Amino acid sequence: MHRTKVKVVAExxxxxxxxxxxxxxxxxxxxxxxxNFMSAPGAGKTALLERVLADLAGVRVGVLxxxxxxxxxxxxxxxxxxxxxxxxxxxxxxxxxxxxxNIVRTALPSLPLDDLDLLVIENVGNLVxxxxxxxxxxxxxxxxxxxxxxxxxLKYPLMFRTCDLVLVNKIDLLxxxxxxxxxxxxxxxxxxxxxxxxxxxxxxxxxxxxxxxxLMGIADREGTLA
Numbered sequence: 210m211h212r213t214k215v216k217v218v219a220e221x222x223x224x225x226x227x228x229x230x231x232x233x234x235x236x237x238x239x240x241x242x243x244x245n246f247m248s249a250p251g252a253g254k255t256a257l258l259e260r261v262l263a264d265l266a267g268v269r270v271g272v273l274x275x276x277x278x279x280x281x282x283x284x285x286x287x288x289x290x291x292x293x294x295x296x297x298x299x300x301x302x303x304x305x306x307x308x309x310x311n312i313v314r315t316a317l318p319s320l321p322l323d324d325l326d327l328l329v330i331e332n333v334g335n336l337v338x339x340x341x342x343x344x345x346x347x348x349x350x351x352x353x354x355x356x357x358x359x360x361x362x363l364k365y366p367l368m369f370r371t372c373d374l375v376l377v378n379k380i381d382l383l384x385x386x387x388x389x390x391x392x393x394x395x396x397x398x399x400x401x402x403x404x405x406x407x408x409x410x411x412x413x414x415x416x417x418x419x420x421x422x423x424l425m426g427i428a429d430r431e432g433t434l435a
Contacts, residue, residue, distance in 0.1 A: 225342050228310035232317070232345025239322035242427050243330065245344055247368065248352035249361075250334030253378040255282040256411035257352065258329060261421040263289040265327070268428040271320055273330045275308040282331065294319045298333060307338035310345060327428040336365040340372075348427055350374045353397075355388050362396040369400045374407065374423060381410040 236243050248254050262270055271292040274283035283295040294316045298305035305312070313330060320328070330346065332339040351372040353361060356379055362369040369375065375397055383390065390408075397404060407423070409416030 222341065225310045228314055229343040229345045232310055232314055235317060235322065236328070236345055236347075239325070241322050241325045241328050243328045243344075243346040243348075244424070244427060245330050245332060245339075245346035245349045246352075247332045247339045247349065247372070248334060249336045249354070249357060252334070252352040252354040252357065253411045254331055254334070254352050255285055257376065257378060257409065257417075257420065258286060258331065259289065260411055260414065260417045261424060262286065262291055262329075265421065265425055265428070268326045268425055269324060270327045270329065270424075270428075271322075271325045273308075273313060273316055273320070273328065275312075275331055275333045277305070277333060292321055292325070305338075306333055306335045307342055308332050308344055309342040313344045327424065329424075336361065336368050340365075340368040340370075348373045350376060352376045352378050353393070354379045355382055355386060355390070355393070359389055359393040359396060362393070362400045366400040369397055369404070372401070372404065374405045375401075376420065377406060377408045378411060380408050380415060381413045 246254055246258070258272070262272070272286050273294050273296055274286065275296045275298065276282060278297055278299040280295045283293050287293045296308060296312055296316055298308070298312065308330065330344060349372040351368055353375055355377065377393065394406065397406060407416050407419050409420055
């Protein structure tokens, strides 16, 4: 039984990777860079996007917004006047806890890919499944809120190990918490040594310029943006 389960999971991931490669080909053909944006629920992904998407200095950006149900976050981002497509995973038992390559592929015809430089895929809030499924992205960013505790890199290592940037959000709350920031950063290095990290606050704006500059650097693959 255990061997059968492993085989089924491996086949599912192989199928996903095939579709992710097709997505990647479409993104490359359109000249779009793609960021897979991940975190636990409530870590602040949407708030961090609200801080930067309206002012990326010439970068044409679009968003795929993943949620189990509803369009609350997509409605917030649509107010920034950028193309936003909602992806809900609710059909089925309780809804999928992640976006996979096929779900993303169903949304591509709704996006003006030829008119974009950067596509941000805001994944479903979850620290496990999104890390397992490639969707055709260039880079992975995960948000770790200080309200989650310092142990999350050790408890959910794959999420931290597969990301290219860790945003430590809600640092404005540090004076009000019994929280060891150095311990968190040490734990991050235990699972992904040397990974880039930024300390940010979506509420106060601390670190937001660095977050904006990082996104602009990803979009400007040839160094040609004005």
